[in-house]
Amino acid sequence: MKSVFRNWFKTTTLLLSILVLASVASSQTTTPTTTPTPTPTPVTIPLFATGTTVTALHLAGTTNPATDLYGQYHLTNNIVLRTDSLLAPGNNFQGYYGGVGWAGSPDALFTKTNLPKNTFQVYGFGDVGVARNVPASGPTLQKFSFWLHGGLNYDPLGSGKFTVNVVDVGWINAPGFSSPNSAGTLVSSPNGWTVSIGIKLGFGSSN
Numbered sequence: 001m002k003s004v005f006r007n008w009f010k011t012t013t014l015l016l017s018i019l020v021l022a023s024v025a026s027s028q029t030t031t032p033t034t035t036p037t038p039t040p041t042p043v044t045i046p047l048f049a050t051g052t053t054v055t056a057l058h059l060a061g062t063t064n065p066a067t068d069l070y071g072q073y074h075l076t077n078n079i080v081l082r083t084d085s086l087l088a089p090g091n092n093f094q095g096y097y098g099g100v101g102w103a104g105s106p107d108a109l110f111t112k113t114n115l116p117k118n119t120f121q122v123y124g125f126g127d128v129g130v131a132r133n134v135p136a137s138g139p140t141l142q143k144f145s146f147w148l149h150g151g152l153n154y155d156p157l158g159s160g161k162f163t164v165n166v167v168d169v170g171w172i173n174a175p176g177f178s179s180p181n182s183a184g185t186l187v188s189s190p191n192g193w194t195v196s197i198g199i200k201l202g203f204g205s206s207n
Contacts, residue, residue, distance in 0.1 A: 044160040045077050046202025053165060053198030057088040059172065060189045061179030064090030068196060078104050082125055084147070086194075092135045095174065097147055099127030118158040124150030131174035141176035148172075149194060160205070165198040 048071070055066040066088030073081045080103050086095040103123035131145035149170025155163045172192045179189040 044158065044205060045074055046160040047074055047204035048072065049074075049163075049200050049202045051163075051165065051198055051200030053168060053196035055086065055088075055168075055194055055196035057086070057091055057093060057172075057192065057194050059088070059091050059093060059174060059192035060177040062091065064088050064093075066091070066093070066194070066196075068198070072200075078102055080123070080125075082127070084127060084129075086147070091177070092133050093174065093177070094132040094134055095129060095145055095147070095172070096132075097127035097129030097145070099125050099129075099147070101125030101150075103153075116158075119155050121153040121155065121163075122150070123153065124148075131172075131176060133176045143175035145175070146173045147194075151196075153200065160202040163200040163202065165196070165200060168194070168196045168198070170194040 050069075050071045052070075053068040055068050056063055057066040066086055068084055068086045070082055070084045075081060080101050082099050082101060084095070084097040084099075086097065087093070101124050103121055105118065106120055106122050107117050125148070127147040127149075129145055129147070130142055133141040147170055149168055149172075151168035152166045153163045154166050170193065172194055173190050174192065175188070175190040177189055177192075178186040181187050
């Protein structure tokens with residue numbers, strides 16, 4: 001009788017121990033691990049920038065190569081002051097401009113793509129200045145001129161120090177230039193267009 005009771009006691013104790021352990025294990029909840037959303041890398045915007053472009057200038061009925069040397073100053077992260085010296089010897093053209101424009105990131109368009117963020121910039125400028133018609137012989141003509149242009153920049157490192165001007169497209173109004181009509185008579189032809197690519201170097205930071 002004692003051996004039966006002893007066996008029953010041992011069995012009961014073992015079962016109770018198993019139930020207690022199971023209860024403790026089930027009462028412990030595992031807190032799910034959440035991956036924090038990475039903080040976007042801030043865009044580095046240079047305070048000053050200077051650049052040069054290789055440009056095609058179409059004016060007075062002909063298209064000729066030109067170069068543009070420019071400088072920029074960021075009043076804010078998006079508002080930019082700019083000066084340009086656009087020179088096209090083949091057109092006898094010298095243009096000197098100053099203007100203001102807007103520049104910003106198009107990252108919102110790339111949210112569902114694998115394109116790198118903080119590397120692209122779109123911009124637009126409105127410039128006013130003087131256009132000079134400097135022929136090899138004869139008097140030089142100088143008139144007020146307007147240049148509207150915009151484009152796309154690519155900064156491979158997102159540092160603002162080195163930027164590729166992927167494309168810049170513009171419309172230019174330069175009075176003082178003429179082209180022959182069908183009868184061979186020179187008529188005023190002030191309107192033209194520009195297309196260019198180039199590089200830009202940035203200094204300092206406006207952030």
